[in-house]
Amino acid sequence: MTDCGSITGTVSLAHGDGGELTHRLISDLFLRYFRDEALQPLNDAALLPAQCGLLALTTDSFVVKPLFFPGGNIGTLAVNGTVNDLAVSGARPLYLTVGLILEEGLPLPVLEEVIAALAAAASEAGVAIVAGDTKVVERGHGDQIYINTTGLGLVAGNIDLGCHRVRPGDVIICSGAVGDHGLAVLAARENFGLEGLKSDCAALHTLILPLLENFPGAVKWLRDPTRGGLATTIKELALSAQVDIILSEEAIPVHDSVRGGAEILGLDYLYLANEGKFCAVVDRVAAEDVLAFLRRHPLSCEAALVGEIKEGSGRAFLRTALGATRELYLLSGQQLPRIC
Amino acid sequence: METWSTNHQKELTARLLVRVKSLAAAIAGKLGRRPVIMEVCGTHTVALARTGLRSLLAGCIDLRSGPGCPVCVTAPEEIDYMLCLARQPGVIIATFGDMVRVPGSSGSLEKARIEGCQIQVCYSPREAVTLARSNPDREVVFLGIGFETTAPAVGLAVKEAAALSLKNFSIYSAHKLVPPALATLAADPDLKLDGLLLPGHVSAILGRRAFTFLAREYNLPAAIAGFDALDILGALLELLLQIQKGEAQVNNAYPRVVSETGNHKAQEILREVFSLAPANWRGLGLIPLSGLKLNTAYEAFDASHRWRLELKPAPPPAGCLCGSVLKGLCLPPQCALFGRRCTPLRPVGPCMVSSEGSCAAYYRYAREAG
Ligand code: SF4
Numbered sequence: 001m002t003d004c005g006s007i008t009g010t011v012s013l014a015h016g017d018g019g020e021l022t023h024r025l026i027s028d029l030f031l032r033y034f035r036d037e038a039l040q041p042l043n044d045a046a047l048l049p050a051q052c053g054l055l056a057l058t059t060d061s062f063v064v065k066p067l068f069f070p071g072g073n074i075g076t077l078a079v080n081g082t083v084n085d086l087a088v089s090g091a092r093p094l095y096l097t098v099g100l101i102l103e104e105g106l107p108l109p110v111l112e113e114v115i116a117a118l119a120a121a122a123s124e125a126g127v128a129i130v131a132g133d134t135k136v137v138e139r140g141h142g143d144q145i146y147i148n149t150t151g152l153g154l155v156a157g158n159i160d161l162g163c164h165r166v167r168p169g170d171v172i173i174c175s176g177a178v179g180d181h182g183l184a185v186l187a188a189r190e191n192f193g194l195e196g197l198k199s200d201c202a203a204l205h206t207l208i209l210p211l212l213e214n215f216p217g218a219v220k221w222l223r224d225p226t227r228g229g230l231a232t233t234i235k236e237l238a239l240s241a242q243v244d245i246i247l248s249e250e251a252i253p254v255h256d257s258v259r260g261g262a263e264i265l266g267l268d269y270l271y272l273a274n275e276g277k278f279c280a281v282v283d284r285v286a287a288e289d290v291l292a293f294l295r296r297h298p299l300s301c302e303a304a305l306v307g308e309i310k311e312g313s314g315r316a317f318l319r320t321a322l323g324a325t326r327e328l329y330l331l332s333g334q335q336l337p338r339i340c
Numbered sequence: 341m342e343t344w345s346t347n348h349q350k351e352l353t354a355r356l357l358v359r360v361k362s363l364a365a366a367i368a369g370k371l372g373r374r375p376v377i378m379e380v381c382g383t384h385t386v387a388l389a390r391t392g393l394r395s396l397l398a399g400c401i402d403l404r405s406g407p408g409c410p411v412c413v414t415a416p417e418e419i420d421y422m423l424c425l426a427r428q429p430g431v432i433i434a435t436f437g438d439m440v441r442v443p444g445s446s447g448s449l450e451k452a453r454i455e456g457c458q459i460q461v462c463y464s465p466r467e468a469v470t471l472a473r474s475n476p477d478r479e480v481v482f483l484g485i486g487f488e489t490t491a492p493a494v495g496l497a498v499k500e501a502a503a504l505s506l507k508n509f510s511i512y513s514a515h516k517l518v519p520p521a522l523a524t525l526a527a528d529p530d531l532k533l534d535g536l537l538l539p540g541h542v543s544a545i546l547g548r549r550a551f552t553f554l555a556r557e558y559n560l561p562a563a564i565a566g567f568d569a570l571d572i573l574g575a576l577l578e579l580l581l582q583i584q585k586g587e588a589q590v591n592n593a594y595p596r597v598v599s600e601t602g603n604h605k606a607q608e609i610l611r612e613v614f615s616l617a618p619a620n621w622r623g624l625g626l627i628p629l630s631g632l633k634l635n636t637a638y639e640a641f642d643a644s645h646r647w648r649l650e651l652k653p654a655p656p657p658a659g660c661l662c663g664s665v666l667k668g669l670c671l672p673p674q675c676a677l678f679g680r681r682c683t684p685l686r687p688v689g690p691c692m693v694s695s696e697g698s699c700a701a702y703y704r705y706a707r708e709a710g
Contacts (some may be wrong), residue, residue, distance in 0.1 A: 054428040173468060263567070266386060266695050268704075322569055324392020326705050331686040336437040336695045337463065 016136030033119035046130035056091035071199030075118030087205035091153030099148035163241035182272030196257035202276030218286035244312025364400035367472025382540030382696025384410035389705035402690035406669030411694035419444035434468035465497035472509035495613035520630035526558035623663035662689035
């Protein structure tokens with residue numbers, strides 16, 4: 001019989017051997033939270049109705065430390081990260097698979113909390129978890145929980161996003177303040193005692209799909225600036241579209257807590273990761289309307305026009321508040337907090 | 341959101357910039373060259389690059405970076421000693437993250453970790469004490485790198501370890517003191533400095549008075565600066581005014597943080613735990629009384645006492661100009677390896693590793709500067 005109370009104990013190697021304990025983990029824990037029909041038969045593969053249009057498929061692995069941080073946890077991240085990769089490709093996210101690698105000794109209540117968060121994030125995002133896998137590694141051979149999610153989505157026929165559409169004269173819009181996730185996770189991991197930080201972890205398709213519907217053609221390119229932050233994303237765009245991009249430091253939204261915290265630690269917020277923001281290249285003519293549209297949505301009420309595309313050869317620049325121009329590059333190695 | 345104060349600040353900064361530039365131009369006219377000002381703090385180096393001040397002032401002030409990054413000034417033989425410690429059986433090295441990738445003559449701590457050595461990155465020295473408590477069968481060695489700003493926290497960790505009578509905790513003290521290094525630079529005939537931008541954080545510990553010898557003994561103008569553009573410009577203006585008048589003083593342009601005599605509590609801890617010792621600086625060489633070693637009372641926590649390792653003096657990496665960069669004799673892009681063989685991902689010298697290092701700051705913010 002399924003135990004409906006909270007689960008106790010720790011993960012052991014037997015939870016991953018495919019035998020009785022694996023079975024109990026699936027029925028007592030996973031199926032309590034993952035309730036999609038396609039998953040219930042527990043077949044070797046999920047059978048999904050064929051769809052017409054372009055399929056978008058993406059996969060990502062999540063190894064964040066600590067597992068829980070202000071504004072989210074590894075479970076919400078594993079859903080939203082993959083959903084956002086689909087959304088910025090113009091796809092409606094439909095299905096997710098979840099692969100778990102658990103470290104022996106992980107308390108089961110911790111696993112339960114992550115699974116519950118994962119299931120809640122998926123249901124909030126309206127995506128179905130349709131397949132999964134669990135492995136257990138020996139203690140010391142993993143870091144509590146690693147999660148891989150693969151997402152499948154559907155792109156409507158009229159959507160054409162990509163750097164091939166980016167032209168000099170277009171503008172860059174950022175959907176909100178940058179650096180929240182990167183600094184919140186770092187601060188939670190290292191216990192820096194910084195206040196007011198919270199990850200922006202969120203699923204963006206409820207914002208992006210209506211945007212694409214309302215401004216067909218005007219939105220030309222989309223990307224979520226995760227690792228490497230806004231600066232790296234913009235530099236990548238400049239390189240792949242072979243244009244120059246100029247960002248304005250004063251126009252880039254950033255919360256005071258992030259600006260201050262990054263300054264104390266000697267980090268550049270332009271290179272900090274985001275998990276609930278996107279950058280868009282938009283036709284200048286539509287920019288004001290796009291901004292007005294975005295600012296009505298709670299996930300993008302701080303949206304701003306942050307830069308413009310120029311003729312060029314793949315360079316990205318920041319015009320600083322003092323009126324100087326400095327070049328932006330791809331993040332080169334991890335940013336380390338300073339010593340002195 | 342734009343507020344009155346941010347607008348006001350912006351206006352003030354713009355006005356200061358104009359004044360600094362015109363004053364610098366007037367001085368340059370008189371001297372027949374741009375005034376040479378050295379910033380001796382890695383945070384200033386990064387701030388100058390990040391705000392764009394360095395490029396805005398490029399035509400008017402010859403800004404040089406000095407030995408202001410604690411990782412960068414760590415001598416090659418000290419790095420080798422750390423590597424050797426890491427390879428001792430049973431040892432866990434606890435260190436600040438910046439140190440992990442600094443190359444020594446037999447690899448880096450990162451490489452040692454790949455070989456199987458235990459290297460633990462800490463963000464405070466007290467974490468290392470906790471690490472020692474939870475690993476009673478291992479020896480935890482904390483790498484004490486830093487200036488007057490970090491040393492007090494290391495001192496506290498040592499006191500805590502002593503109070504707990506920990507037998508498996510020690511520190512390797514490679515701490516360095518800023519004023520003796522400044523005296524060496526001020527006395528260097530090759531440098532011809534016109535002024536020094538003094539480090540705000542170190543000054544907060546030592547107080548303004550600790551730097552007055554610069555004006556008194558070396559006739560060198562100096563100003564203590566904070567870290568935003570307004571702070572730095574304010575300090576530069578004070579420096580330039582002195583240079584123009586031919587005066588030498590030590591101005592405190594960061595009075596909201598720096599007092600006349602500094603942070604007594606931190607100084608107290610330093611005195612209690614450490615005593616002065618000669619230290620070997622990368623680029624500057626051996627400077628008497630410019631380092632900190634543990635006092636006799638705390639000798640039991642001194643890693644260099646526990647492991648008396650014989651090491652050959654290590655030559656600096658071939659072609660690396662870190663020494664000259666740290667002395668302000670050349671700028672990072674003037675090093676032939678800069679951005680080519682030496683990048684943050686594959687650093688040749690420490691100046692390219694540390695977040696405060698001059699080469700890393702130039703690489704991150706002004707790669708094409710050379
Ligand atoms: S570029 Fe590299 S090799 Fe050259 S001085 Fe800087 S750190 Fe040393």
